[in-house]
Amino acid sequence: MKRKGLRASRKAFSLVELMVVVAVISILALGLYIYYGGSTDKARVAKTVEFANNLKRAMSAYYADTGYYPSKTQQLWTNAVGAPGWNGPYVEPPNNNVSLNYWPHTPWSGTGWIACTWGSNVQLVINGASKDFCYKLDRAVDDGNLSAGNVRWDSSVNRCRYFLIRGTNVRCK
Secondary structure (H helix, E strand, O other): OOOOOOOHHHHOOOOOHHHHHHHHHHHHHHHHHHEEEEHHHHHHHHHHHHHHHHHHHHHHHHHHHHHEEEEOOOOOOOOOOOOOOOOOOOOOOOOOOOOOOOOOOOOOOOOEEEEEOOEEEEEEEEEEOOOHHHHHHHHHHHOOOOOOOOOEEEEOOOOEEEEEEOOOOOOOO
């Protein structure tokens, strides 16, 4: 009987050949994941920064009209406290529901609201975001240090806090 050659007589790949192919595909997939995998977080961070900048502008307009920063989120879309000079809405209410006092749908896939501390700051409370997301947000807008600066991680309640306005003249109503 005449042999046609080693290759011609085999009908399948060897285990070693299959393992090499799987390893190469795995390495390529890992490279693609590393290159593209962080793009969703980058987009969420960028949308959060845009959200916060729009919120700063709305609060500055509120302050220019009333002489105070809002102490409740709801005050940006309804004159809930009867503030003299209120000329809003300064932002659209979430889901066109003026009774809400927070944002139920946010770029960070959690809820959010503003908190005002008289004589200190106005902050965006970022609820439902991970510490890793908070760190990425901090790197995008601040110093990358979650214990100082404008973005901080509050480990007592597992929330990210983004200080939008700071200063001793912060007045809330």
